[in-house]
Amino acid sequence: MRVDLFDFALPDDLIAQRPVQPRDAARLLDVTADGLHDRTVRDLPGLLQRGDLMVFNDTRVIPARLRGVRRGTAGRQDVAVEVLLIRDLGAGRWLAFARPAKRLRPGDGLAFGDLGAAVEAKKDDGSIVLAFEATGPSFAETLATTGTVPLPPYIRGGVADGQDRADYQTLFARRDGSVAAPTAGLHFTPDLMAALAEAGIGSAGVTLHVGAGTFQPVRVDDTDRHAMHAEWGEVPAATADAIAATRAAGGRIVSIGTTALRLLETVARDHDGAVAPWTGETDIFITPGFRFRAVDLLLTNFHLPRSTLFMLVSAFAGLERMRAAYAHAVRARYRFYSYGDCCLLRR
Missing domain, CATH: 2.40.10.240 (QueA-like)
Structure with missing residues (x-):
């Protein structure tokens, strides 16, 4: 596909330079079949259903x-x-x-x-x-x-300070290895996790060590010519079992972030739609036309124009729907990228 199909105007002042506090006070754009709804991350327990399973990336950012x-x-x-x-x-x-x-x-x-x-x-x-x-x-x-926190250049020129050492880690960070945070996870707090559990919504973890591809712009004119860097990931047996049990009970799989989604879809692609215990590397590049098998809903931040991540969300929810959602987000002054707000998407 032509890369310019994924371009849009983004004012520089909408790229968040610091996260909101507390983290779950961030805005959430709920993208549904019947329209766009302005909410906050704290509304998430009411937007998901009892029996759903959230899958988080438990990687930890190193001072790279x-x-x-x-x-x-x-x-x-x-x-x-x-x-x-x-x-x-x-x-x-x-x-x-x-x-x-x-x-x-x-x-x-x-x-x-x-x-x-x-x-x-x-x-x-x-x-x-x-x-x-x-x-x-x-x-x-x-x-x-x-070392210092490897902030992307869009945040204060990539110059991190002491506050970023805490701000740029998720609540779930357990395993050292990433050079960028799985930023959808930055919105979660212990209070929000307790509210989600009380609502009957489960959680499980995977690991994908986010690599340099996060920082690399798409420099070609056609998506077929873009090469992704490989990243190491692991789906533990307990998470694979939880996903299978959720599916069997009629629940939905909610990926918290694009990194967890890329890992789950890599495994499902190689196992006829099932998510099995897995360890290895993935260089999966998801663009419109991709057949999703593992993930039903995606919580993700707002991404930059012409980025592989905007291509991924366009594949997941539809290019025209995402162009409309992002146009609304710009008009409503949602905050973009790593420290910004988020959206909830249905497949």
């Missing part, structure tokens, strides 16, 4: 942005560098993006405060492989004090 220097060598001066870690390759090795990548060569030494690394390789897609001097728990401890 590092600023430091390339150590000078003979004839070469120190150069300031910025690195975004993308994926743990094991044994202290990480896939990363770097700026300025053109100034780096295999073998170069980098210093990020107390954290040292060497450039092991450069890849065709512009990423690099870094081998860190510290590994295991010592690496994690040093990264926690050296």
Whole structure:
């Protein structure tokens, strides 16, 4: 499909720079077959049905942005560098993006405060492989004090502060590995979860470590030419069992965010519509025409023009319906992107 079909006008001042407090006070646009309804996240227990199952992504954002220097060598001066870690390759090795990548060569030494690394390789897609001097728990401890929250550039130029360390984690964050938050989960509070449980709405968890694709714009004119980065995910047996039991009882599967949806639909695609226990990587790219098998409802934030995420929600709820919903959201001054408001969509 043409990428320009997913374009729309978005005023810069609608991109949220901080989340609302408390989190469940965010606005929610309820997109139904009979129209658009302005609500808040606190209305969610009344919008779902007893017996529904919410599926959350329990990934945790790591302080993946590092600023430091390339150590000078003979004839070469120190150069300031910025690195975004993308994926743990094991044994202290990480896939990363770097700026300025053109100034780096295999073998170069980098210093990020107390954290040292060497450039092991450069890849065709512009990423690099870094081998860190510290590994295991010592690496994690040093990264926690050296790295910063990898905010996307649309939020304060990507410059995070101490408040973001709390703001950019969901209530469900358990497993380190993401470079971006599964932002639909940011709206949930203990009080809201208690109200949902009281309403007979269940919850279960999956893990998808959100990778660099979140930050990458679509630079081609046709969706068929866009390549997604692979991300690691896991559906535990308990969650697969809960989904099967919900289906058997006539309940609906409610994905909290596009990351959980992408993982569930990957597994369902490979298991004839069923969600089975699963561990692996997915590079699924969902555009209109995709056959959804696992998810019935989707709670998700408002996404940017021409993004893979706006393509996904258009596939889920229909392109024309989503264009109308987003036009309403802009007129009504909903807040967009990671720290913004959300919408509830039906398949």
